[in-house]
Amino acid sequence: MIELHHLTKRYGDKLAVDDLSFRIPEGVVTGFLGPNGAGKSTTMRMILDLDHPTSGEVTIGGKHYAGIRDPLRRIGALLEAKAVHPGRTAYDHLLWLAQSNRVPRARVDEVLDMVGLTAVARKRARGFSLGMGQRLGIASALLADPQTLMFDEPVNGLDPEGILWIRNLMKRLAAEGRTVFVSSHLMSEMALTADHLVVIGRGRLLADLSMAEFIKRNSRSSVRLRTPHQEQLLDALHGAGLTAEAGPDGSWEVVDGDPALLGDLAAAHGVTLHELSPQQASLEEAFMQMTAESVEYHMGAGAPEPPPVWGAGWNDREPGKES
Amino acid sequence: MAAFPAVAQSEWTKIRSVRSTVWSLASVFLITVALGLAIGLVARNNSSDFTEDGGPFDATAISLIGVGFGRLAIVVFGVLAVGNEYSSGMIRVSLAAVPQRGTLLAAKVAVLGALALAASLVTVFVTFFVGQAALGGGLSTSLGAENVLRAVFGTALYLTLLCLLSAGVTVMVRHQILALAILVPFILLVSPLLSLVPVVKNWIKYFPDQTGGAITQVFPTDDLPYGPWTGLLICAAWTAAALVGGYLVLRRRDA
Numbered sequence: 001m002i003e004l005h006h007l008t009k010r011y012g013d014k015l016a017v018d019d020l021s022f023r024i025p026e027g028v029v030t031g032f033l034g035p036n037g038a039g040k041s042t043t044m045r046m047i048l049d050l051d052h053p054t055s056g057e058v059t060i061g062g063k064h065y066a067g068i069r070d071p072l073r074r075i076g077a078l079l080e081a082k083a084v085h086p087g088r089t090a091y092d093h094l095l096w097l098a099q100s101n102r103v104p105r106a107r108v109d110e111v112l113d114m115v116g117l118t119a120v121a122r123k124r125a126r127g128f129s130l131g132m133g134q135r136l137g138i139a140s141a142l143l144a145d146p147q148t149l150m151f152d153e154p155v156n157g158l159d160p161e162g163i164l165w166i167r168n169l170m171k172r173l174a175a176e177g178r179t180v181f182v183s184s185h186l187m188s189e190m191a192l193t194a195d196h197l198v199v200i201g202r203g204r205l206l207a208d209l210s211m212a213e214f215i216k217r218n219s220r221s222s223v224r225l226r227t228p229h230q231e232q233l234l235d236a237l238h239g240a241g242l243t244a245e246a247g248p249d250g251s252w253e254v255v256d257g258d259p260a261l262l263g264d265l266a267a268a269h270g271v272t273l274h275e276l277s278p279q280q281a282s283l284e285e286a287f288m289q290m291t292a293e294s295v296e297y298h299m300g301a302g303a304p305e306p307p308p309v310w311g312a313g314w315n316d317r318e319p320g321k322e323s
Numbered sequence: 324m325a326a327f328p329a330v331a332q333s334e335w336t337k338i339r340s341v342r343s344t345v346w347s348l349a350s351v352f353l354i355t356v357a358l359g360l361a362i363g364l365v366a367r368n369n370s371s372d373f374t375e376d377g378g379p380f381d382a383t384a385i386s387l388i389g390v391g392f393g394r395l396a397i398v399v400f401g402v403l404a405v406g407n408e409y410s411s412g413m414i415r416v417s418l419a420a421v422p423q424r425g426t427l428l429a430a431k432v433a434v435l436g437a438l439a440l441a442a443s444l445v446t447v448f449v450t451f452f453v454g455q456a457a458l459g460g461g462l463s464t465s466l467g468a469e470n471v472l473r474a475v476f477g478t479a480l481y482l483t484l485l486c487l488l489s490a491g492v493t494v495m496v497r498h499q500i501l502a503l504a505i506l507v508p509f510i511l512l513v514s515p516l517l518s519l520v521p522v523v524k525n526w527i528k529y530f531p532d533q534t535g536g537a538i539t540q541v542f543p544t545d546d547l548p549y550g551p552w553t554g555l556l557i558c559a560a561w562t563a564a565a566l567v568g569g570y571l572v573l574r575r576r577d578a
């Protein structure tokens with residue numbers, strides 16, 4: 001069981017991870033969700049003892065990562081694509097990894113086969129496409145047959161075929177009873193694969209709940225009404241004990257409304273309707289709303305922060321560090 | 324804790340599976356032997372040009388003249404063998420596999436040191452014999468002559484220390500180009516030039532390349548304040564300092 005206790009990481013005056021506490025449930029896929037720059041990669045690096053927490057700690061079965069003997073047998077991780085020496089072959093890359101954790105050499109061929117890289121096993125990594133690099137990274141993670149797998153934005157930059165492959169792989173791993181912890185900045189991606197969700201924004205925990213619970217809470221439905229007779233419509237709704245919120249372009253929205261009932265109501269009051277349409281808020285919208293609130297929360301009572309200029313902050317991190 | 328032999332085996336795989344490291348080590352041998360042969364053949368017929376005024380003809384130094392360039396190759400080897408982890412971002416994969424920093428660095432140093440020593444020993448002895456053969460009977464010396472075996476063997480130790488020193492500096496600066504940009508000019512330019520400047524020249528004598536170089540001399544020069552073995556020890560102390568510095572950086576800094 002991986003547990004984070006008040007994990008905090010500061011880079012200079014940038015607070016990347018802010019008092020984060022949660023545990024990763026075992027045997028399911030947990031989506032680790034947050035907008036770019038939320039602190040997902042930093043958190044994952046701290047789980048692996050690559051970056052040192054400013055305060056707080058991560059324990060894995062009660063121990064620190066650095067205290068684990070042959071850690072690849074416990075946790076396999078894909079942090080960034082192509083963290084491979086370009087002049088080394090896929091086979092040799094997996095071989096040194098296997099040797100370091102006393103994994104039998106035969107396993108190298110096995111994982112190469114699992115990720116479909118057998119044909120290019122003796123080719124140097126410099127010629128690999130992003131997708132092949134990603135597959136090699138996944139082969140490294142699977143190499144020592146660990147119970148827990150951690151993937152940082154594994155579908156980034158992949159073509160649809162690659163995305164589908166990764167999605168199926170994660171489902172298969174969870175079906176085998178493994179723990180999968182996978183980050184993404186896209187809700188839509190997580191909705192397809194995750195059983196559990198941990199959402200962070202600006203380094204802080206925003207939500208830690210099951211996917212089912214998230215859907216139940218956030219898939220808000222409403223009915224949109226549009227009419228030339230606004231006054232009469234609002235009176236009719238009021239009379240029926242319903243409240244309407246102003247929607248886009250002069251429309252009105254009734255949360256959790258029933259379209260049939262609203263149509264009857266309008267007819268009974270002789271209100272002409274130009275639109276009567278059920279609306280379903282997407283999970284993506286729910287996620288964006290959740291993280292947008294975190295922005296406001298941090299800004300205090302004032303106005304929401306203006307959206308960042310494109311490309312702003314491109315150099316506010318150390319060279320060689322991927323955000 | 325990670326098992327040292329397993330990690331050492333994995334470090335050996337890393338080194339042998341990349342062409343640049345293999346070639347930099349091979350070039351230590353090729354450069355040194357080729358220059359020893361060439362200079363030996365030239366000196367054979369022009370021995371007076373190779374003798375300092377009034378000094379003895381140093382057949383050992385002439386055959387090992389290529390070491391001046393061979394040591395650059397071994398510096399490059401030391402830098403590449405550890406530095407390529409930083410250029411490719413692989414260091415994070417390495418540390419995730421072996422999070423015990425001390426074990427990882429010790430295994431690297433052990434494998435690198437063993438390879439550098441083996442390659443250096445082969446290089447200096449082959450170069451010595453090739454060089455003596457090129458010089459011919461009248462000029463050549465033998466391992467049995469005074470100080471010659473020490474100088475030849477010591478040259479291999481000196482090269483090995485330089486390799487490990489370079490590795491230590493690379494782990495400290497975490498960047499292979501930066502490490503080369505520090506080490507190569509230092510050995511080629513800074514140290515030789517500064518040793519001509521009167522004020523600092525007594526300090527420069529304690530630099531790693533100068534102290535380690537003492538053991539390669541068959542005919543001692545009086546201007547060194549230490550003997551050949553003491554010089555080598557000072558050089559070893561520099562190397563140890565660089566490796567300890569590298570260890571501290573590896574332990575403290577985020578990967």
Ligand SMILES: Nc1ncnc2c1ncn2[C@@H]1O[C@H](COP(=O)(O)OP(=O)(O)O)[C@@H](O)[C@H]1O
Pocket residue numbers: 011014015016034035036037038039040041042043316317318321322323
């Ligand atoms: N090594 C670093 N030095 C300085 N700032 C960093 C470093 N790594 C990450 N950051 C900053 O910390 C924040 C969180 O980054 P990151 O963990 O990469 O977010 P995510 O993976 O969720 O996109 C970002 O603002 C990023 O710029």
Ligand SMILES: [Mg+2]
Pocket residue numbers: 037040041042152153322323
């Ligand atoms: Mg990231």
